[in-house]
Amino acid sequence: MYQEILKKYEPTKDNLIYILHDIQDNDPQHYVSESAVQSVSEYLRIPVNHIYGVLTFYTMYSTTPRGKNVIRLCESPPCYLRGSDNILAKLKNTLGIKTGETTSDGLFTLELCACLGLCGNAPVMMINDDFYGDLTDDKIDQIIHNIREAK
Amino acid sequence: MKYFRSHILIETDEASVQQGAREVMNALKQELAKHNLDQEVNVLETGSLGFFERGVCIAVYPDDVIYGNVKVEDVSSLVSEHFLKGRPLTHLVIERSEKKNIPLGYDKRIVLENSGNIDPEEINDYLGVGGYLAWEKALLEMKPEDIVQTVKDSGLRGRGGAGFPAGIKWSFTSPIKGVQKYVVINADEGEPGTFKDRLIMEGDPHKLLEGTMIASLAVGATKAYIYIRGEYKLCINRLQRAIDQAYEYGLLGKNILESGFDLDIEIETGAGAYICGEETALIESMEGNRGIPRTKPPYPGVKGFMQNPTVVNNVETIANVPAIINKGxxxxxxxxxxxxxxxxxxxxxxxxxxxxxxxxxxxTTLRTIINTYGGGMKKGSRFKSALVGGAAGIFLGDNMLDVKMDFHNLAEYKAVLGSGAILVINDSVNIVDMLESVIKFFRHESCGKCVPCRNGNEQLYKSVRKIKAGYAGEDELDKMLLIADTMQKTSFCALGQSLLLPVKSALDMFKDDFLSYINKKKAINK
Incomplete structure (x- = not known):
């Protein structure tokens, strides 16, 4: 099932990062599964443990299934200065989960991340590929509400 | 060519897009079409106009009016007032006086001279402001060694943090013959508080491409990569578009402008690791490995990507190159x-x-930057400190506001320019809390290769938590300094070495903040 993605790339090791991105982006649960790793390993002829080494090194990858919407809240100093810890508490409260967990309806996963480079609008978070800045408790309510409605 | 009586420039950098810039743009286009103005008024996308916390900003030329906080519901009145009745919609105008207070400083700009003035998605706009003239000049009139010499003479220093002279870096790789050489542009911007490279790539991607082309010619590389962090989707799209256009115009590819020189540029994306800003870790990542730094020497200039000579430069450094070639x-x-x-x-x-x-x-002094360009302190808050140079920077106190910001002068204060982030902190903030956030960042981003960094960050984090929880005595401060100092002396790369800067400066300048935590608990225990 991963052949469609794999055959877009030359079977050389320097394509590993892109292949993993591509697989994860096309997975409804935003992760790279064990069977995907196996397929990549066979295609690129590199050991499974090398691939897991890479997967667990970079923060954008996940080896466990995640929610439909992956929330990544920045906790770097500029966001911290503007109250990112309050926003984290608000998110945990609203979603009823801890950092790293997924809601039982499979809609949200909450993660922390390092600087996203939108510090002019701190505190900032990303939900999948979209940025949300100047966060307040009210904004969080609204954003989460909108996504829940839209499902 | 079609003639438009007005141009609307709408900023579509990431920050504006998340505040609805695209919706505003579409509404504008629809509204203009409704009034049959779409053949008279042109709507263009551009990079950041330089205003923050002002929502979606648009500029109207030749009227030279800038509107801020523009929302979709404002569009119909904006079009009818400004373009039908010909008078500015006053309540959204960013005041002239305000603009004077916060100079945009275009007269002094080099790398951001076009950002906010041209459509970054249109190569003709870049050509119209003299773009690619330097590339043509370098390609047709200059020898590679002349380019290296010019950049050397200009004194251009790397803007990624370390400040190594760019021309000297190139001169190591340029004379090597008979092997495939590479140029890699480091756009893995991850230093907390820094987004200059994002603004350069979003606002003027062709300038970065032109600089990359000149650098490749100078060192004899026929293949260049731009390594962009995975989160910067807009940068990736804009640069890809710029690359496609450059190929279309014959500025990239085989036998460029009949000079006999071949060059291909490709975009590589990262996957979220701060350490990949370190040049050898970046190369490891490009090869499909964990981003762990290599032993130096050999330096990448001699043995880099695929063990071939590779010049790695920061985005801002390279964006300076076209102007240097043009103007000398x-x-x-x-x-x-x-x-x-x-x-x-x-x-x-x-x-x-x-x-x-x-x-x-x-x-330029820190005071000028904060007061003139940052508009001074936020109402009702007083200056306490500025964290200068990103997380790997130092906490400067108010006695250092008049320090001149450059590599040399800051070094005298044992400070660094770093990536150019200035995080201004008010006097209600305890520096220990900020330091905790800094240490937490490094603890997370340490790659784990060497013990001092991997373990040192963990111990520093424990110490600062202990201080905050009130379990520590004053001796904990000496311990922190000892750990940070050891990390500086023994860590493998700059990541572990740089912790000493924030830790030492926080302890030196703001010891009272630490003591307030330590003594508070003491008082309770009594």
Whole structure:
């Protein structure tokens, strides 16, 4: 099932990062599964443990299934200065989960991340590929509400 | 060519897009079409106009009016007032006086001269402001060694943090013959508080491409990569578009402008690791490995990507190159200071009135940057400290506000320019809390290769938590300093080595903040 993605790339090791991105982006649960790793390993002829080494090194990858919407809240100093810890508490409260967990309806996963480079609008978070800045408790309510409605 | 009576420039950088810039743009186009104005008024996308916390900003030329906080519901009145009745919609105009207070400083800009003035998605706009003239000049009139010499003479220093002279870096790789050489542009911007490279790539991607082309010619590389962090989707799309256009115009590819020189440029994306800003870790990542730094020497200039000579430069460094080739080394030397010529892009954040970016000559004081370009402190807050240079920077106190910001002068204060992030902190903030956030960042981003960094960060984090929880005595402070100092002396790469800067400066300048935590608990225990 991963052949469609794999055959877009030359079977050389320097394509590993892109292949993993591509697989994860096309997975409804935003992760790279064990069977995907196996397929990549066979295609690129590199050991499974090398691939897991890479997967667990970079923060954008996940080896466990995640929610439909992956929330990544920045906790770097500029966001911290503007109250990112309050926003984290608000998110945990609203979603009823801890950092790293997924809601039982499979809609949200909450993660922390390092600087996203939108510090002019701190505190900032990303939900999948979209940025949300100047966060307040009210904004969080609204954003989460909108996504829940839209499902 | 079609003639338009007005141009609307709408900023579509990431920050504006998340505030609805695209919706506003579509509404504008629809509204203009409704009034049959779409053949008279042109709507263009551009990079950041330099205003932050002002929502979606648009500029109207030739009227030279800038509107802020534009929402979709404002569009119909904006079109009817400004374009039908010909008078500005006053309540959204960013005041002239305000604009004067916060100069945009276009006259002094080099790398951001076009950002906010041209459509970054249109190569003709870049050509219209003299773009790719330097590439043509370098390609047809200059020998590679002349280019290297010009950049050397200009005194251009790397803007990624370390400040290594770019021309000297190139001169190691340029003479190597008979092997495939590479140029890699480091756009893995991850230093907390820094987004200058994002603004350069979003606002003027062709300038970065032109610089990359010249650098490749100078060192004899026929293949160049731009390594962009995975989160910067807009940068990736804009640069890809720019690359496609450059191929279409024959500025890239085989036998460029019949010079006999071949060059291909490709975009590589990261996957979220701060350490990949370190050049050898970046190369490891490009090869499909964990981003762990390599032993130096051999330096990448001799053995880099695929064990071939590779020049790695920061985005801002390379964006300076076209101007240097066009106007010459002497012109460049006249800007900034003797040891650090040129300009520097700063991002001013935190408790200032107008957070944002500015590009000013090297040697401008911190006070000027904060008061003039940041609009001073936010109402009702007083200056306590500025974390200068990103997380790997130092906490400066108010006694150092008049320090000249350049590589040389900051070094005298044992400080660094770093990536140019200035995080202004007000006096209600305890520096220990900020330091905790800094240490937490490094603890997470340490790659784990060497013990001092991997373990040192963990111990520093434990110490600062202990202090905050009130379980520590004053001796904990000496312990922190000892750990940070050991990390500085023994860590494998700059990541572990740089912790000493924030830790030592926080302890030196703001010891009272630490003591307030330590003594508070003591008082309770009594």
């Amino acid at each position: 080394a002497d012109w460049y030397r006249n800007i900034g200071t003797a040891e650090s010529p040129g300009t520097k892009v700063y991002t001013i954040l935190g408790d200032v009135a107008v957070p944002g970016l500015c590009e000013v000559p090297m040697g």
